[in-house]
Amino acid sequence: MDNLNEHPQIAELIDTLDKNGLTKEKAEVQSLVNYIGDMEATLTGMLGELQDMRREINLIHNGTLRSKCQNLVQKTDDKIRQGFSAVKKTKDHLIKSAGDAMRAFREKGRDTLAESVRAMKIPEALDKLSSLFGRLSKDMAQDTVKLSAMQSELQSAKEHLKNIGLLFVGKAAKEAEHTRTDKGTLSRLSHLFDKAQKGFASLEQKAMDAADKLRVSRVKVSVKESLNRYKAAAKNERQAEGQTLFPQPKITEKPKER
Numbered sequence: 001m002d003n004l005n006e007h008p009q010i011a012e013l014i015d016t017l018d019k020n021g022l023t024k025e026k027a028e029v030q031s032l033v034n035y036i037g038d039m040e041a042t043l044t045g046m047l048g049e050l051q052d053m054r055r056e057i058n059l060i061h062n063g064t065l066r067s068k069c070q071n072l073v074q075k076t077d078d079k080i081r082q083g084f085s086a087v088k089k090t091k092d093h094l095i096k097s098a099g100d101a102m103r104a105f106r107e108k109g110r111d112t113l114a115e116s117v118r119a120m121k122i123p124e125a126l127d128k129l130s131s132l133f134g135r136l137s138k139d140m141a142q143d144t145v146k147l148s149a150m151q152s153e154l155q156s157a158k159e160h161l162k163n164i165g166l167l168f169v170g171k172a173a174k175e176a177e178h179t180r181t182d183k184g185t186l187s188r189l190s191h192l193f194d195k196a197q198k199g200f201a202s203l204e205q206k207a208m209d210a211a212d213k214l215r216v217s218r219v220k221v222s223v224k225e226s227l228n229r230y231k232a233a234a235k236n237e238r239q240a241e242g243q244t245l246f247p248q249p250k251i252t253e254k255p256k257e258r
Helices: 009-017 023-057 063-108 112-120 120-165 169-245
Strands: none
Touching: 009 023, 009 063, 009 112, 023 063, 023 112, 023 120, 023 169, 063 112, 063 120, 063 169, 120 169
């Protein structure tokens, strides 16, 4: 997992924006760079924990239960990889856009650089990522409900073994031990699913907050620019009125004597 801040094109763009006083545009690029870093760190952690859990699932004694858990784990793996796909797509687009922005800057100057950053539509990109992780979070919540139902079924099976224990003491004891082990595995899987759901929800919220912050910043800058234009227009108007009320006397030349 590389640090996007250190990528040559990204680093050059951020440095150039800073040197040209384009603080709003720099903040937008930096916001997306930071969010991509958060996505990578969160998803990498989730995938590592899931792979460890997969090994535990393979040791579940109940074949039907093991198959159901394996399916749920694979679905979670697919969700995480959807996130990684979004990371790669967003990162590749940002790097390409950074290169295009720098070429435009070298050819046409500062104003074009600002326009290039606005053309990246960073708040909109964050909106799309927020929507994706929101959907993945809801899907994980549904899978957690399914897992809870499986835990209830396992608990019922355990109670059944207690009832028949007097008839088949040896077999029941062995089955009870297997059920107890499987129950512990399901409990750890449930904890992992809950953590994954919260991880997706966190990425959803971070993207939403970042997009909102950038939009508020844009509004503030727009209001400030409008106010400055109003002040400049009012000043010009006052100066024009002053010239009308107190016109400069006309200097007339005396006729030359013949």
